[in-house]
Amino acid sequence: MPAVDLVAGHLELTGRITTASNATFLGEIDGVAVVYKPIAGESPLWDFPDGNLAGREAAAYLVSESFGWNIVPRTWLRDGPMGHGMVQLWQDVDPEQDAVDLVPADSVPESGWRQVLEGRDENDRVVALIHEDSAALRRMAVFDVIVNNADRKGDHILAMPGGHRHGVDHGLTFHTEHKLRTVLWGWLDDDLTADELAGIDRVSEQLAGELGDALAGLLTPAELAALAMRCDRLRTDARFPAPAGEMPAVPWPLF
Template sequence: MTSAPEPAGDLDAELVITGRITTASNATFLAEIGETVVVYKPVAGENPLWDFPDGTLAQREAAAYLVSEAFGWNIVPRTWLRDGPMGLGMVQLWQDVDPEQDAVDLVPADELPETGWRRVLDAMDEDDREVTLIHEDGDALRRMTIFDVVTNNADRKGGHILAMPDGHRHGVDHGLTFHEEHKLRTVLWGFIDDDLRPDELAAVDRVRTSLYGELGEKLAELITPSELDAVDARCESLLARPRFPAPRGRMPAVPWPLF
């Protein structure tokens, strides 16, 4: 199990907005709590969606962090709900990524790396050249894929995977999670039909067991009873058929844009 270092200072202190992240689809701000840099997404800045209830994205982000902690893999940076200048919102510790690393990439089809990567899909770019979507082949993305299956992540874009300087990989932007209906949309399809390892199965079982204790009690304050039951069902399905699943249903298998 891995964990992130505790931030210094009082995280309940005043939150001061220092900038806006304009590439986000919902109102997303860079802010500071004392000397701690955070991302702040107020509920008031969430845009309505056709397939998710209004005003619930911040709660889903907080719920994703709780499940990440139950897995013990430090996938989601510390995330919590609190008030800010624009009201209640999701707050998450800012992460300084390594711009020289990419966990997911789009490469010319004739330039595929020989090792260390998984092939996801082939496509044509805007210049009608054949390209291939690939992602890293390693424990970090295996774990993130399992996490996404359990949380039913409908928006795992390449840009939502943060490559850290030490080789760790964080996942962010988990507002579109925990729907009771199958919604899995991800760029991490490279492990399809691979067997889950004993440590991975133990982590899934740990999450499922926690649903009947403290984790379940906390999640019940953030998502609906039917959504909570669906988390249990997805854990049970992975334990019963311990392989990475393939896309199913009529939903698109990947988010758009991919990055």
């Protein structure tokens, strides 16, 4: 069977994800399932420039590849039925797994999970936001700090069979100002591992070469400089950061 041309092959739409804040479609390229987000369907935002969320998603994939942790599914830019946009390989998640959850506050597991916060649900019951205490999610949290992810919701973490975790929806990334909003605060002030530090080093080194050249077509010089500074700062601190600034530390809704 010949290889599928994911860039130039025919993109056929098969459905729409109506819960997304921007126009998001399901599609196929010669039988390969994908997600397609046309730039024309992006909603304007007060704090991000118009028309470049797709480029930020593509940039997030390139940084993910430099980490070497396979966090972001393959993502690229191409034309489609509604114009130029972002395309990403569809992922079939394990419906029996949840990497992030809301549980009664008195039922937080004693091990294997980290608690982020407590609150009250629509029935005024006290609940806790928790996430897995896993190497896969730790890596995603490190990635989010580096790309300055302003929207790491629980549903943006895909629980894959076998324990792997993919992160998706990276349009709100790479801002020059601190924007980190995430549900993955469970390792606050914990030291980074040697593997996590090595991942940051790989990104820093590649920013001076091919990665930097590729990102130059997707991000501004100021955004690239801020990305390099976040790598340097996190490498020097060598621990998970605390929330900072006046913005909420978690996205809303959480899922």
